Amino acid sequence: MATTVTGDLRTQAAHAHAEPTGLWSWITTVDHKRIGILYGASAFMFFLIGGLEALLLRIQLGRPDNTFLSPDAYNQLFTMHGTTMIFLAVMPLSAMFFNFFIPLLIGARDVAFPRLNAFSYWVFILGGLFLNASFLFHAAPNAGWFGYANLTSTQYSPGLNIDFWMIGLQILGIASLAAAVNFFVTVLNLRAPGMKLMRMPMFVWMSFITQALLLLAFPVITVALILLMFDRFFGTHFYVPSAGGDPILWQHLFWIFGHPEVYILILPAFGIVSEVLPVFSRKPLFGYAAMVFSGAFIAFLGFGVWSHHMFSTGMGPIADTVFSLSTMLIAIPTGVKIFNWIGTIWGGSIQLKTPMYFALGFIAMFIMGGLSGVMHASPPADLQQTDTYFIVAHFHYVLFGGSIFALTSGAYYWWPKMFGRMLDEKIGKIHFWLMLIGFNLTFFPMHFAGLLGMPRRVYTYSAETGLTWLNQLETVGALVLFLAIAAFLYNILKAWAGPRNAPADPWNGATLEWAIPSPPQPFNFAEIPVVHSRDPLWELKRERGGPLPEPARVSGAGIHMPNPSFWPALTACGVAAMLIGVMLLPKLGPWGIIAGGALLLFGVFNWAFEPA
Amino acid sequence: MADTAHAAHVGAHLETHSETSTGLDSRKLAIWTFIGSECLFFASLIGTYLVYRGRSLVGPFPHEEWVSPAGVHFEPILEIKLVTVGTALLLFSSLFVVLALNGAQRGRRGQLLTWLGMTILCGMFFIGMQVYEFTHFVHKGLTIKTNLFGASFFTLTGFHGTHVTIGVIWLITVFILALRRKLPPEKALNLEIAALYWHFVDVVWVVIFPVVYLMK
Known part of the structure; x- marks a missing residue:
């Protein structure tokens, strides 16, 4: 058919595939790979901002009765740190991988709705910038990332701070929902021939489940925020007790969203390590079907545990028991996953490359975060731990030790595919060790500080509490983390300055993205592949009895891509x-x-x- | 491996999707996905309404009389008869849009325009009814600020009304397309997607109507 393509179409196609450059080409791009890079760059910028905020918090807590930050500045910084890391760093970093790799992994040329995809990104970046613009007005959000009512009422928060927070989150929610519809349909509808659901790479599966969570969780916070908006702007009393309103309604709505949200943050990470571990163990993923179903089960249970965030509101013994049990139940599918990861590396021919380092670090750190999570699934234990640094330790072990370690693993793993350049292994390993040591130094002592009674979200502590040395350790840890991120930045800059040296398949990968040049051409696949198994590339290499030849860059004439x-x-x-x-x-x-x-x-x- | 012809073919359908893994058109799948998400949106609003039912500290109330501390008498505020008519028309409009879609699929332009026009008129009547109801309530002393009933009622029915309005704008757009002969049978899907959304908005009202107006 290529020979029958009219000359007109040919020039059009050649024009479209000439990889346009310049600002305008990025503003108007609908290429999932470019949008992925936009997501990644923006999210990394926000990640640095959020990290800087955390560093300021740690400096403030570096000694007792410190006056480095005012209480008000401290409130703004911890609120923005949490909001930024969740909505502007981890979620969009996952979105970067969804964008760049879902189409590649399922053998598609783009997402189902390329323009909607661009729309999601632009809404996201506007929301993120808007949220951070609050600093210019000295009115950054200051009521915590959970924005509990009625602290957020006009009576207690008269300034612009909460307005920036709720409008910012509302904008970001629209971006997430649009993207979720898009990827949900993409995974269902754009799979290459032979790519049955149960042949999809685990990252695609976990991303798919994440989209379902996004679709079902975000409308709830949208409503919660609408009610807050009406309270603040139009004088309603949804969360105002003096008029019969109930602040606990906010907590229910927020956590019905908020708990699935933590799985939105961790399931893509599960997916990434499930890609990395098999490749660097030279073994197929252990217990594929169990991995799929445990992921789905975690997501399902994730909607039935929200009230474990609310034990201290006094819901009564029945509600406490139900939510405690459902929470503990989640440990089972999560345990299945952990054992399957260990089963994957068991007896494998382990290649200790940087992505593997981070994936192994992920398993260890995530187990620790998971275990402390089961501890406060028990209401009596939770009542001791809630609002203390023990909780801060727990969720940093799952979000930093979990999500960030896995996302970093994914970054080292997929960097060559995204940019055609290898990241340096030696610096990568320095990055890993700095991050592992810095992370544990920062967050492990928080368990003890918390159990000793140090409360969260309080800007200082007195020397008599005996918490000084723990806090000093944590602050030193934060500085080590700063060095770790500096090492990563140096690695990125070094690769950027270096030549495009990455082969198509640097890791002996198992999935389709490694069959095409690094970085991929705008149309991804010159020919849509046909899939016969779960590890299509390994199968192909086995049939050939060796590595595949380096794929050539082709003209792609005749392939129609969206304008x-x-x-x-x-x-x-x-x-x-x-x-x-x-x-x-x-x-x-x-x-x-x-x-x-x-x-x-x-x-x-x-x-x-x-x-x- | 597929040949280049197939590859080009798949590429050509990135945005039109006649060939998909599930066999369903992507746009249709997308609107179903969106509707699934919207269910949670309305579930949260309806849940809020139910949680605050009967918890208003001051009137006017939906189903009960109320005498204010100043001695002013307030009748139950809901106008069930008027809203029943609006509800009936909205439900009929779901039938009408099915008839319109049938006309679009068979290329019967008269049938398409008639029933699509009727659907739009029903939707507009419903919006008109709601505007009347809202202003009527305000005149009778119930605003969104008055009490929890006012807040949850105006929020719930207001967001439903916004959805109806978006649906009407969407259907008018399709109507204009049909009028300009730009909705041939092979493009009937453009109407079908709008119709799916329209049905959803109706179904939500089927829940809201008994919860707000009939349940005492």
């Missing part, structure tokens, strides 16, 4: 403007909302009627 479009970015501006218009009601009246809405409609209609 770049400006409308997603413009529509995203409309969405953000509309929501920010709500915040500006006292200043602009309804005109901000109307202008944003008009921009949104203009964008949507041009988008809908744009020739594909």
Whole structure:
């Protein structure tokens, strides 16, 4: 058929595949790989900001009765640290991998809705920038990432701080939902021939389950935030006890979202290590089906445990028992996963490369976080631990020791594919050891500080508490973590300055992305592959009796790819403007909302009627 | 491995999706996915309404009379008869949009335009009814600030009304396309997706109507 393609189409295709450069090409791109890089770069920037915030907090706590930060600045920094790391760092870093690798792993040329994908990114970045713009007004959110009512009421938080927080989260929620619809459909509908559901790489499976969680969890916080918005802007009393409202309603709605949210943060990480461990053990993933179903089971149970965040509200023995048991139940599918990872490396021919270091570090750290999690699944234990540093230790072991270690593993693993450059192994291992030591130095003592009664979210402590040396250890740990991230940055810059030296398949990979050049061409696959097994590339290499030849870069003439479009970015501006218009009601009246809405409609209609 | 022809073919359908792994059109799958997500949105709003039912400290109340401390008498505020008519029309509109879709799929332009027009009129009547109801309530002394009933009622039905409004705008867009002969049978899916959304908005009202208006 290639020979029958008209000359006109050929020039069009050649034009489309010339890898355009320049700012405009990035604003209008609908290529899932470029959008993935945009997500990754933005998320890494926010990760650095969030890390800097944490460093300031640790400096403040480095000695008793410190005055480095004011209580108010401390509140703003811990709130922004949590909000940033969850919504602007870990989630979009996962989104980077969804974007770049889901289509590659399932053998597709792009996502189901490329323009919607661009829209998600632009809404995300506008939301992230808006949230951080609060610093310019000295009004960063200051009520914690969970924003408990009625601390967030106009009575107790009259400033702009909470407005920035709720509008920012509302904008980010729209980005997540749009992306979730897109990836849910992509995984179901764009798989290459032969890629049955039970042949999908584990990262795709875990990402797929994550999209389902996003779809079902985000509408709930959307409603919770709408009610808060109405309380603050329109004088309703949803969370105001004096008018009969119930602040606990916020907690229920927030945690019905919030608990699935922690699985949204960790399931992609599970997926990444499930790709890395088999490749560097030279063994297929152990217990594939059990891994799929335990992931689905974790997600399912994740919707039935939210009240374990609320034991201290006094829900009564029945609710406490139910939520305690359902929480402990989650340890079972999680344990299945851990044993399967260990089963995967058991007896394997282990290649100790940097991605493997981080994946192994992930297993160890995540187990520790998981164990402390089971501890406070028990209400009597939780009542002692809640609101102390023990909790802070726990969730950093699962989010940093879990998610961040796995995401870093994924970064080292997939860097050559994304940029065509290898990251340095030696610096990578220095990065790993600094991170492992710094991480444990920072967060392990928090278990003890917490059990000794040190409360969270308090800007200082007195020397008489005897907590000084633990806190000093933690602060030293934070500085080591700073060095670890510096090592990573140096590694990135060094690779950037270096030549494009990465082969298509540097790790002897098992999945489809390693069959195409590094970095991939805009259309990914010159020919859509046909899949016969779970590890299609290993199968191919076995059949050939050796490594595959380096794939050639081809012209791709005749492959129709979607055209770049400006409308997603413009529509995203409309969405953000509309929501920010709500915040500006006292200043602009309804005109901000109307202008944003008009921009949104203009964008949507041009988008809908744009020739594909 | 597929040949280049097949590869080119798959690429050509990235945005039009006539060939997918599940055999379902991606846009249709997407709207179902979105509807699944929206269920949780309305479940949260309805849940909030139910949690606060009967917990308002001051009136006016939905189903009971109330005498204010100043001695002013308030009748039960809901206008069940009017809303029943609106509900019936909204439910009929679901049937109408099915007839319109049938017309679109068979290329019967008259049938398509008639029933799509009827659907839009029903939707507009429903919005009109809600606007009347809201202003009527405000005149009778119930605003979103008055009490928990006002807050949860206006929020729940208001967001439903917003969904109806978006649906009407969407259907009008499709109507204009049909009017300009840009909705041939092979593009009937454009209407089907809008219709799926429309049915969902109706089904949500089927839950809201008894919960808010009939349950005492």
